[in-house]
Amino acid sequence: MAFQYQILAEQIAEKIRQGKLVAGQRLISLRQCSEQQNVSMNTVKNCYELLEAQGLIYVKNKSGYFVSAKKSVIQHTPRPTHPDFQSQPREVSNLELQIEIQQASIDNKLIHLGAIQISPNLVPVEALRRSIQRALKHSKPEDFLYSDKQGHMRLREALSEHWAEDGFYIAKNDIYISNGCMPALSVMIQTLTEIGDSIIVPTPNFNGQLRLLAALKRKIIEIPADTDGFDVERLAQVMQSSGAKACLLTANFQNPLGFCLSNAQKERIAQLAHQYQCYVIEDDIYAECGFSFKRPLPIKYWDQQGYVIFCGSVSKSLSTAYRVGWFCLPQRLQHLRAQVLMSNVAVNTPLQLGLADLIYSRAYREHLTRLKPILMAQVEQYRQFIITAFHQVGIGLNQPNGGYALWIQLPEQIDSLAMYRFAQRQGINIVPGEVFGEDGRYKNCIRLNAGHELSDEIRDAIVLLADWTRGQLTSVNVA
Template identity: 40%
Template sequence: MAFRYRELADALIQEIESGGLQQGHRLPSIRAMSQQRGVSITTVKRCYESLEAQGYLLSRAQSGFYVRDRQLTLLQPEFPVFDPSSRQIDNLSIIAEIHQSAINAHRVQLGTIQLAPSLLPVQALQRSLVRANRRAQGRALAYSQAAGEPVLLQALQAHFQQDGITCALQDLVVTNGCMEALSLAVDAVTRPGDTLALPSPCYSGQLQLLASMGRRVSEIPSTSRGFDLDRLEQLMADQAVSACLVATSYQNPLGYCLDAADKQRLAEMALRYRCPVIEDDVFGECGHTRQRPLPVKSWSRDGWVIWCGSVSKTLAPGYRIGWCSSGRFHPQVRLAMLARGLSVNTPLQLALADFMLSGEYRRHLNRLRLQLAAQVNSLCDSLRHHLDEHCRLAKPDGGYAVWVQLPEHCQGLQVYQAMKAQGINLVPGEVFSARNLYSNAVRLNAGNPWNAELERAVATLAESVRTLAPDACSPAGSGRR
């Protein structure tokens, strides 16, 4: 579905990037732009707000909207090129230690990818919980049905349909979060000792999961624009991997989103080589515009793509409700669920169904996406302001993970320890690979509304980098202004 404000925003972005609208140029007032373009005042207002959130415009009180200065920048990160090879995952101890440190609520949360509580619709969720359980009466006290509560399955199907995603009810299974959905999918299509292809760097939780299941990994080179489909196809053609585990929409930690052509190609590769693709789409609803990108599943024929997601990154991590659309592997997924005796919290399923069917979830997403865009923009602006030009920055297409490449001899693990000593959490890059790559990188969280505490944390990060890599950086205090 096309939105008029989005069409206007795209037109203005094109004018800005082509130089038709110069930096510092004052845009017409909302009313004047409405008259010029023949659209409503509401459309222009939403357009301007969207462009401000994306960093194209700057609003000034009692003055209007101006084209923002976008010259101050850091270069894109550089990523290693390597030949994929099957290997065990042996860096679990450092991953576990960092994960445990990251949940410490007393530290500034610049590391773990999670939303600030202030962004969550707590009261609306509570109303849905009370309303749904009152309506269900005794049903809310029983074990959930094996595939999930029918009312939630129907709510999910209707919700996906609004985004143009077709999902058959008989293929859909409700899970305890996205990680359980991924675990079921891995169990359904591989066996211990098998090798799965993963883009590199990849989410450290995926590495933990596969290691716990006795699987091996073959990492695929990536950049901040996506991963190497040619190398992945060669692995499939050579039958060097049993399956693929990928995130194609706002991948954690790089934040890229593959275009439709690459997603279609990946779905076709899965069919051609009979190689299952497990799609981790947990950030799919965390874009910075109202239009959600379609998952690879939308191009899948004959069910070779298993689509997994949850509401953990958009709504309430504590709900632990996810889903798995299992395609041709539905019998195997159901068998894996029965073997584990899995059951998902019934009252929370009913509450989430009510929240979706009432329209509250859609309204929340529309607010959240603009807020995420603004927060990512604020964090990236702060990084550009404080970091030396020897650092590099990958601004995500969506989501709220931000990847920073440090000077060559600056170790992310040392930066992590220095920041931890000052009460600040971040995640070093080496936990995102089983090949000991990305030691001079860190991943940051933009899930919090910007404030002075976060600004000081970024300034502390910049000072730590200058202290740990003095030969590579400008003199202290000469960060990018």
């Protein structure tokens, strides 16, 4: 699903390719383009920033945007293809490998192409410092006693108001604060299911979720996903036939594929959850990392019967080190409050109050406004460099509309686990496709993080991976 700014950018890019816009020509202003195309100023701004990231236009201070003298060509590459398969309950078979790769992905001595995290340079450190200082200055004596295991009321109120501004409402009393998103998912999985139960997941799926399910001794029922999303009617069939109590879904900028489901699909999922009484545990951790000004709505927005549990955190939009997340218990499940509170771990109160201040001061909203176009441009820079580095290799590459996970499908002859081992020896961190599903379906795929600036070090690492791939293909062809 392309956003308006992407459609507009492609239209302008096509005019540049056809010579209708020539080198050095000044583009119409943001305001003029907004009026001419009948779109918002933010849409035009995002469009121009995308074209700038692609090298097609450049900006002159106080003069506007101009067509680049050297007309760069937007490089396209096929999107990854994904196999169909039967959906059936099964164990997650590679837990030891999952754990090994997770530990490697957070090794700060390695080049950051593994764990999906934004650069420390994108963290609003000064605003965060001021918010934490203000929170401590205005804290009350009871804030330094044992904290409410549901979470501090001020943060729950702040989150409720923050989401309402984005178009969906969750009552403050339904919000539970957790030590990040994964602990939130863990609490809800253990609350709604038992050991040996099956959880429905689309694959390829975030390896951390699969690792969690394996550690909790839950089985999985996989349904095929691709860069457009997943078949919601297949989800309906599996809900009906499997008797699964829950499914674990990311509708907005899923990791690793980056898809964003349509509103109609999200509404349908909420209806299916009610129809088959199969709870949807919604991991919405990437929703605030979209490239569009407007935050996409979660599945929870369409939940009328209380079968969707909304979970998330600020680890992808603010900092992976800021361990504050949440899960939202609908009224249908409020009778489980005592059980949930026993499972939940109380969160550091000053951090909660600091985040609440960041939200109320508007600093968090301002941070998101600055972050979106930066991520959009950065992801496109990575994509264009990867396409160049892997020239004539024959790869598939996703084009996410949000988030910063890049999914690369390599030629069938390439073993991504062997690439992972090679990369480790070179001090480079990547994640092989092996851990995103079962049956080796993604053994020729890798996931890369585009959350850091595309430095010379990272460029060299990508070129090294591309050269290794060419060497492997040559060896196979010679053999």
